[in-house]
Amino acid sequence: MKVDTEVLIIGAGVQGCSLAYQLSRRGRRVMIIEKASIAAGASKAAAGMLGAQSEWEGSDLFQEFALESRAMFAELVPEVEALSGMDVSYVNNGMLKPVWNKTEAEKYQRLSGHSYGAKWLSARETRSKEPALSEHIHGAWSIPKDGQLRAYEWTLALARAAEANGTVIRENTAVDQLLEADGRVCGVKTSEGSIKADEVVFTGGSAGARLLDEREFSLYPVKGECLSVRLPDAALEHTLHTPEVYIVPKKDGEIFIGATEKPGDASTEVTVASMQKLMKAAVHLVPGLKHAGIERFWSGVRPQTGDGLPYMGRTSKGLWVMTGHYRNGILLSARSGSWMAARIEGESVREDWKQLFAVDPKIRKGGVIHANHA
Ligand SMILES: Cc1cc2nc3c(=O)[nH]c(=O)nc-3n(C[C@H](O)[C@H](O)[C@H](O)COP(=O)(O)OP(=O)(O)OC[C@H]3O[C@@H](n4cnc5c(N)ncnc54)[C@H](O)[C@@H]3O)c2cc1C
Structure with a gap:
């Protein structure tokens, strides 16, 4: 043929x-x-x-x-x-997974030393790495090898x-x-x-x-919504990842905040409720973000099995x-x-x-x- x-x-x-x-x-x-x-x-x-x-x-x-x-x-x-x-704005400076309480902290402390170079950081160590984080965090799981790009x-x-x-x-x-x-x-x-x-x-x-x-x-669709913001002066260094929200600072200062999870939804609309939820979680984690200007918002559909x-x-x-x-x-x-x-x-x-x-x-x-x- x-x-x-x-x-x-x-x-x-x-x-x-x-x-x-x-x-x-x-x-x-x-x-x-x-x-x-x-x-x-x-x-x-x-x-x-x-x-x-x-x-x-x-x-x-x-x-x-x-x-x-x-x-x-x-x-x-x-x-x-x-x-x-x-x-492609590749950044290879690691991620932080901040936690809010002792129980979550203990889970990561047990993993320390057994997880491909990831380690537990106290609240003081975490905030010296990322000073913009909330003063109420209990510490963070630091993953030096997880990177990001555009x-x-x-x-x-x-x-x-x-x-x-x-x-x-x-x-x-x-x-x-x-x-x-x-x-x-x-x-x-x-x-x-x-x-x-x-x-x-x-x-x-x-x-x-x-x-x-x-x-x-x-196979089924899982819709996700995101937004991005810019801070007028202060910069974030690390990607921050929690169960409620992730915050991904790009090389040029744009900061991605995501993402919702809507199984079975393949629509493209971005709702006010979703943006409100993400912004609330992001500001809780990094209080200075309340001064950030909103740049854009968008959605996409993940292919899940x-x-x-x-x-x-x-x-x-x-x-x-x-x-x-x-x-x-x-x-x-x-x-x-x-x-x-x-x-x-x-x-x-x-x-x-x-x-x-x-x-x-x-x-x-x-x-x-x-x-x-x-
Ligand atoms: C909000 C959000 C945040 C995410 N964040 C991350 C992240 O931080 N890190 C990460 O690793 N992943 C992330 N993902 C997941 C990642 O985006 C997807 O897993 C990945 O993009 C899937 O790639 P794909 O090529 O399979 O599908 P797609 O990117 O959807 O590409 C499929 C392509 O096929 C084309 N197509 C479909 N049907 C036809 C047809 N009949 N004929 C011709 N062309 C067709 C479509 O137009 C499309 O361009 C995120 C996803 C979302 C939605």
Whole structure:
């Protein structure tokens, strides 16, 4: 069969762009079909935290994947920035998880020394690191290796770097249907005509889920709302993460405050109640934020799965699926891209991860622990 491209990727979110970059640097001919524009979905809305420890408290197989992903950014960011000519505002100065009482403090004190370099800080130590924090905090769990970047710019930079390696990206082109021949997925039907490919990969996130057979996949949307502010003079140094709110200071002084969690909601509206709740929690944590000017607000829809684990595998009809990264898709993008590229190339990969993320429910193994759901 004559094909139009070797690998066709549905959706130019962070997953699709990361995979395109990894495949294109291996010399593969790649095409991305995007119904709107690059990073039009959840990837534009993300706060950009690379929270391999702030989002996990136990240790499990999924966290090992997240830790590997986080570790990749230090080398991958300069590589992608050089190829794309973009700055993604990568910051690698750690996160603080402030706590308000002794019971919470004891939980972290017990973990000290057993958690990849994270350690407990007293109230005095915490406030000397981040003086803007409330004087009522009891201390904080300090995670020196969790970083952050600008998620929209990261996704765009991956796309531009993939293009520099020869990837073709077609925006404003929706995939309406998967094409099959002899029971195998062999291409897609789009608003602009049919495209044939050796391999087809679904990275359509929440908005594209209808292309997948709902009998095989357990996927649902979880809306999140955020706002951003700027302080007139004082600056925040560290990302602050609590169950009620996270505060992510960007390099240029914009401060992201997020995020709500609305399972089953795929709408785009941002409500007054949500903004009020986030602002109240943020000011409680950093009182000086009451003087900050509001810059913007937005929402996005996270793709979540029934068991909390992403799908990264292949269906019985040969369709590759890479979705369901929920609230950690930016963090996981580095390793997901290289992992899926290796799988598509037929390289040998860790069997336990293959089972963990499998599409087939008989192979798939559950057991993920999510620490916070702010
Ligand atoms: C408020 C909020 C805050 C977040 N904060 C963080 C964070 O701090 N750290 C972190 O790691 N993660 C965070 N996340 C999660 C992260 O944003 C997602 O996990 C990630 O962006 C998912 O990427 P994706 O590529 O799978 O999906 P998306 O970014 O949604 O991309 C899917 C793309 O597919 C396209 N598409 C859909 N259907 C079709 C079709 N039929 N044809 C063609 N194209 C199609 C869409 O237009 C879209 O561009 C946050 C999410 C939200 C909403």
